[in-house]
Amino acid sequence: MTEVNDLAFGQPAEGKLVENLRKNPKFIHELSLVAEADGKIVGHVLFFPIKIKPAEGKEKETISLAPVAVLPEFQRQGIGGELIREGLKACEKIGYDSVIVLGHPEYYPKFGFEPAEKWRITDPFGAPSEAFMAVELKEGSLEGSGGVAEYPDEFLEV
Ligand SMILES: CC(C)(COP(=O)(O)OP(=O)(O)OC[C@H]1O[C@@H](n2cnc3c(N)ncnc32)[C@H](O)[C@@H]1OP(=O)(O)O)[C@@H](O)C(=O)NCCC(=O)NCCS
Structure with missing residues (x-):
């Protein structure tokens, strides 16, 4: 899995992120999906729990898709697409x-996915707003859940 990420991204950061997240107790095994071809792993996607923290009120539990690599x-x-669609179902x-x-x-x-600003959800990384996106798996689930997305430290270390 690390190798797939290293080769797809052309740098070690994402592979390292996957390695580190796998050691986090919140890691969900069923949400680390691989694609195989010719008897080897050729693609990987990971989903990891995060929270959306509003200025006040209740936090919202959600999950981040990152990274995906082929x-x-x-x-x-179509391998990346299949990993993402299967991952969303999972x-x-x-x-x-x-x-x-x-x-x-x-x-x-x-x-x-649509820009997360639609729901007033902001990212902690200062990325361009169109790159920070969200999807509702249940209609209306993000209504009124604006706030800052809070990622585990592993994401901030890469
Ligand atoms: C992004 C990635 C996972 C897609 O995997 P994939 O198996 O090639 O994806 P699919 O075959 O399902 O889809 C390919 C389609 O997506 C499009 N696509 C792929 N990467 C894209 C990108 N960076 N931006 C826009 N479109 C992209 C292709 O144009 C292609 O469309 P087409 O078939 O109509 O030409 C793969 O390109 C990859 O590993 N890239 C390097 C790592 C990376 O950037 N990961 C995503 C970080 S957000």
């Missing part, structure tokens, strides 16, 4: 009603 020679064959199955992603603004809308 080996360069296996890209553009998140719903274990009870999550929304997912957040920081990523390519041209890629994620095809899976239903």
Whole structure:
């Protein structure tokens, strides 16, 4: 898994992030999905629990999609899309009603993601606002849940 991330991103940060998150007690095994071809792992996606903290009131539990990676020679064959769609289903199955992603603004809308600012959800990384996106797995689940998304420290270390 680390190798897939290293090769897809061309740098060690995301692979290291996956390694570190796997050691976190909140890691959910069913939400680390791999794609296999030719008897080897060619793709990987991880979802990790996060919170949305409003200025006041109750926190909202949600989950972040990050990272997703497909080996360069296996890209553009639908593997990334399949991992994401299966992953979203797995998140719903274990009870999550929304997912957040920081990523390519041209890629994620095809899976239903929209800019998170629609729900007044802001990211702690200062990324361009169109790159910070969310999707409701249950209609209306993000209504009134504006606030800052709070990620575990592992994300801030990379
Ligand atoms: C992003 C990634 C996971 C997509 O995996 P994939 O298996 O190639 O994706 P799919 O085959 O399901 O989808 C490919 C489609 O998405 C589009 N796409 C892929 N990467 C894209 C990007 N960075 N921005 C916009 N569109 C992108 C392609 O144009 C392609 O569309 P087309 O088939 O109509 O030409 C893969 O390219 C990857 O590992 N990239 C490097 C790591 C990375 O950037 N991860 C995402 C971080 S947010």
